[in-house]
Amino acid sequence: MKCGFCGYEFDPEEAGTACGSCPLVKGCHLVRCPRCGYEMLPEAKLIIWLRNLKNSTINRAGKTVKEKST
Amino acid sequence: MQESIANPRILPESNGASCHGGPNVDTSGLPLIAIVGSPNVGKSVLFNTLTGAYVTVSNYPGTTVEVSRGKGRLAGQPVGVVDTPGMYRLVPVTEEERVARDILLQERPAVTLHVVDAKNLERMLPMTLQLIEAGQPVILVCNLMDEAERLGVKINTTALEQVLGIQVVATALTTGRGADRLKEVVLSSLNRNGHSAAGCANCESKPAQVAVVQYPPAIEDALQQIETQMYGSYQLTHRSIALLLLQNDAGVAALVAAQEGAQYADVQATVKAAQGRFSQPLSLVIARYQREAASRILQKVLTQPVRRVSRFAEKVSEATMNPLTGIPLLLLSMYLLYQFVGVFGAQTLVDFFENSLFGAYVNPWINGLLATYVPWPAIRDLIGNQYGVITLGVRYAIAIILPIVGTFFLAFSVIEDSGYLPRLAMLIDRVFKKIGLNGRAVIPMVLGFGCDTMATIVTRTLETRRERVLSTILLSLAIPCSAQLGVMLGMLSGRNDLLLIWAAIMTGIFLLVGLVTARLMPGERPTFYMELPPLRLPSPKNVFVKTYTRMEWYFREVFPLFIIASLVIWLGRLTGLFDLAISALEPLVRWLGLPDQTAVAFLFGFFRRDYGAAGLYDLRNTMTGVQILVSTVTMTLFVPCVAQFSVTVKERGWKTALAIVVFIFPFAFLIGGLLNWLLMVLGVKL
Numbered sequence: 001m002k003c004g005f006c007g008y009e010f011d012p013e014e015a016g017t018a019c020g021s022c023p024l025v026k027g028c029h030l031v032r033c034p035r036c037g038y039e040m041l042p043e044a045k046l047i048i049w050l051r052n053l054k055n056s057t058i059n060r061a062g063k064t065v066k067e068k069s070t
Numbered sequence: 071m072q073e074s075i076a077n078p079r080i081l082p083e084s085n086g087a088s089c090h091g092g093p094n095v096d097t098s099g100l101p102l103i104a105i106v107g108s109p110n111v112g113k114s115v116l117f118n119t120l121t122g123a124y125v126t127v128s129n130y131p132g133t134t135v136e137v138s139r140g141k142g143r144l145a146g147q148p149v150g151v152v153d154t155p156g157m158y159r160l161v162p163v164t165e166e167e168r169v170a171r172d173i174l175l176q177e178r179p180a181v182t183l184h185v186v187d188a189k190n191l192e193r194m195l196p197m198t199l200q201l202i203e204a205g206q207p208v209i210l211v212c213n214l215m216d217e218a219e220r221l222g223v224k225i226n227t228t229a230l231e232q233v234l235g236i237q238v239v240a241t242a243l244t245t246g247r248g249a250d251r252l253k254e255v256v257l258s259s260l261n262r263n264g265h266s267a268a269g270c271a272n273c274e275s276k277p278a279q280v281a282v283v284q285y286p287p288a289i290e291d292a293l294q295q296i297e298t299q300m301y302g303s304y305q306l307t308h309r310s311i312a313l314l315l316l317q318n319d320a321g322v323a324a325l326v327a328a329q330e331g332a333q334y335a336d337v338q339a340t341v342k343a344a345q346g347r348f349s350q351p352l353s354l355v356i357a358r359y360q361r362e363a364a365s366r367i368l369q370k371v372l373t374q375p376v377r378r379v380s381r382f383a384e385k386v387s388e389a390t391m392n393p394l395t396g397i398p399l400l401l402l403s404m405y406l407l408y409q410f411v412g413v414f415g416a417q418t419l420v421d422f423f424e425n426s427l428f429g430a431y432v433n434p435w436i437n438g439l440l441a442t443y444v445p446w447p448a449i450r451d452l453i454g455n456q457y458g459v460i461t462l463g464v465r466y467a468i469a470i471i472l473p474i475v476g477t478f479f480l481a482f483s484v485i486e487d488s489g490y491l492p493r494l495a496m497l498i499d500r501v502f503k504k505i506g507l508n509g510r511a512v513i514p515m516v517l518g519f520g521c522d523t524m525a526t527i528v529t530r531t532l533e534t535r536r537e538r539v540l541s542t543i544l545l546s547l548a549i550p551c552s553a554q555l556g557v558m559l560g561m562l563s564g565r566n567d568l569l570l571i572w573a574a575i576m577t578g579i580f581l582l583v584g585l586v587t588a589r590l591m592p593g594e595r596p597t598f599y600m601e602l603p604p605l606r607l608p609s610p611k612n613v614f615v616k617t618y619t620r621m622e623w624y625f626r627e628v629f630p631l632f633i634i635a636s637l638v639i640w641l642g643r644l645t646g647l648f649d650l651a652i653s654a655l656e657p658l659v660r661w662l663g664l665p666d667q668t669a670v671a672f673l674f675g676f677f678r679r680d681y682g683a684a685g686l687y688d689l690r691n692t693m694t695g696v697q698i699l700v701s702t703v704t705m706t707l708f709v710p711c712v713a714q715f716s717v718t719v720k721e722r723g724w725k726t727a728l729a730i731v732v733f734i735f736p737f738a739f740l741i742g743g744l745l746n747w748l749l750m751v752l753g754v755k756l
Contacts, residue, residue: 004486004616005495005513007603010110032528038513039528044619 001031005038100141100150101260104179106170106201108194109156111187112213114138115243117153120253130155135169144257152177160200160310161317161353165530168321174206175305175325181259182206183252188218188225188240191372195364196357202236202282204310209237209255216242222375229371234282283363285356292316292344299337302329315341317353387605390493393500400497403490407481408559408569415477416560420687423469433461452640463636466684467629474556475624476617482519482552483616487608491516496602505584507532511541518549522679523713525549526721540587542722546710546730547737548580550679554706557683561690561702568699568756575703579741628678631713635677648673658739662700663746665692671705678711695756696749704742709735 002009010033030039103120105113121140130137138153154173155166162168174182184201186194191212201208212218212225227238237255241248285293296312304311304325314322315337327334345352389395433454440450454461485491495512502511511532518525522545529541550558562569642648655669662668667689675682686701693701709731710718718727749756 005491005516007489007492036513039517041619041623043615044622046622047615047618 001040001043003033003036003038004040006033006036008033008036100148101180102150102152102177103142103181103183103256104173104177105151105153105183105185106157106174107185107197107211108158108187111185111194112241112243113153113156113185116183116185116211116213116241116252117151119243119246119249120144120149120151120256130169130172135166137169137173144253144260147257147260149180149256149260152179157197159197159357160204161314161319162321171321174204178305180207181256182208183211183256184208185211185213188212188215189221189223191223191225192364192368195368196360198234198236199282199360199363200310202234203307203313205307207259209239209252209259210234211252212238212240213243215240216245216247222373224373226371230367233367233370283360285359288344288347289316289352289355289359292340295340296337299333299340300326300330301333302326304329313356316344317356318351383605387493387602390490390605391496393497396493396497400494403485407478410481411474411477411556412559412563412569415474416556416563419473419477420470420560423473424465428461428465428469433465436460448644451643452637457636457639457643459633459636459640462639463632466681467632470557470560470684470687471628471632471680472624474560475552476621478552478556479620479624480613480617483613483620484608486616487606487612489603489605492602493605501581505581506540506588507537507584511537514541514545515549518545519552519555522546522549522551522710523717526714526717530721536588539722539726540584542718542726543587543730543733544580544584546714546718547583547707547734548576550706554680554683557680557687558702558706561683561687561698565695565698565756568695568702571699572702572706575741575745576706579707631678632681635674635681638677639674661746662704662739662742663750664697664701665689667692668701671701672708675705675708676712678713679705679708682708696746696754699756700742700746700749703745704738707734707738707741709738 031042032039105116105120107113117138117140121142126139128137128139129135135155137155140151140153142149142151152173154170157167157170159167160171162171173179182201184198186198198208198210210230212227215225218225225240227240231238237259239248239252239255241252243249284290293309293312293316296315297308300308300311306314311322311326315326326337330337348355390399436458437454440454444450444453451458453459456462491512494516498512511529514525514528514532517528525545526542529538529545532538532541558572559569562572639648642651651673652669655672656666659666659669659672668686671682671685671689673682674685683705686705690698709715715727715731718730722730
């Protein structure tokens, strides 16, 4: 994911989550940019699902083209 | 925070038997390999490559920073491995960097593997130079080579080895590329330096002096003088220690003071004299020379595709940071934001949801159903009527706050994706310095406009305690969160005169409190430097993703709090506590010249400030212009919500958190009351 403040690209899996110390919003999982500390929300599940759907559709289409050409 | 080197509490547990000690995994007697580098460069993958099943992850003593330690074997020879937290430089700013630096200072690694992202070598090489200057046994690991090659980046590692005088290994560790070669290089380095499981011959030896960066004569002279004034034994070279002293590294200063005793006064005098010869802080000057040295080195060894940057984008970028053009551009952005959020969101959309949806259909339907089917007045009050969960909590959340925060989130996503925020930080840096903050503090301030609670957590990234406390006060007092700001803009919409007075008062209070607090808490003015991403037209896809993600967060996190607040109010009304609290607040709101009903809104404000603001918004048609202005100013300054207060307690401690609330509560009512009195005396009718 890309930091909305400094533009640094990083893997949200490796970046620290931000809200661990907040007693009222346990589990909100904000992601902290490792370079500048700016905090962002991880992408919504629906967006991730849509992206995966798009990628798998493209992959399937690619496989079909390969199979046809062989 | 920087005193941790001198603070024995944070030293890792050591059994005293070996130079390579560490908590949990016993690496006693084993040569230690330290993995260092920025976050997300593949340090953890390398750690897993070098270690086996004997791995523990634990907090570094005295901190909340996690450090991974493990044991591994290189050609049958056992080694200890430590994966340090991410660090960008040897002078620590964050707690993670401090722990990483302490590990290098205290645990005497036999080999230091500096892992860098091959795509961003220019940005990361300055730290390699610092490690070489510090006399660390460095091996440079250029990782993510596969990604770099895909982007057309080529690195001549042989030439780089010759220039730096250290070994360089190109890897793509996620695919295993270069891992075997790296192990061979580490092993040969251990054997060459006399480190083995049988004994570490060189552990007590002094680090070799290496000068890879040539600084300006005034700094070089000071470095030589300091080196001759120091007699102690350090884990870094004297040159590196002197460089850290010139950059005001408090931890190293404490270490040198302890080692040198009376001689430290001479060292201090040399440092002060050198600093006095530069108008800029020496940390900036030294960092610039290190960056330039890295660029010069890379010119010979790095080939990368030419990036095209539009000249127009460059000019706009410069205009946003120059005060002469940047401030008018900032005012223009704020005006457009107000038109979109305050006028379109808070008037058009709220009018539709509030009156056409809830006012005409939802509330009458719910109240009708309750009157017909629910015989118990308490349950009817819980769900419907004046303060019910649906008729108040859900209505506030969906009809008032949602359209406003929705438009705000959309506008904020556009600003964020354009790359304007870091330029705003550079522009505001000058003003912030006057009140004892630096441009880095713009990050929590900007985040505060989203949510003050998370912004309070972000203040921990600021360098000094003074900055952290100052920012927490300003966030609690004068920075309204997105929902509150939106509702405030809604309250003042259609009344440009009120909006201007409100903005002027809030800016004045922000600067005044900042200046006074900075005076009360004297300290050094911090420095600020950050890399700027390119300025660009926002991508509709990115804006949609960011807005949707924030809206989803709003419903998941904030909406339930509105329901809980409604339940608490219902319970308060059942027990009579609600009426008691309102009676206590009524004299205060009367002093502000406001109608008694506004006491309810201020009571709501204790739960969430936006909830309170929505309460005021509900009453705005019954208030005069002066009352709208006074109530808006008071509510903006009002005490932090429960979540922000609890985070302040956690981050700053009970004493500071309570002191902030004890200051803010009377201050908000004092300013509101004074404003009301002043307008009354002057006979102003708005």
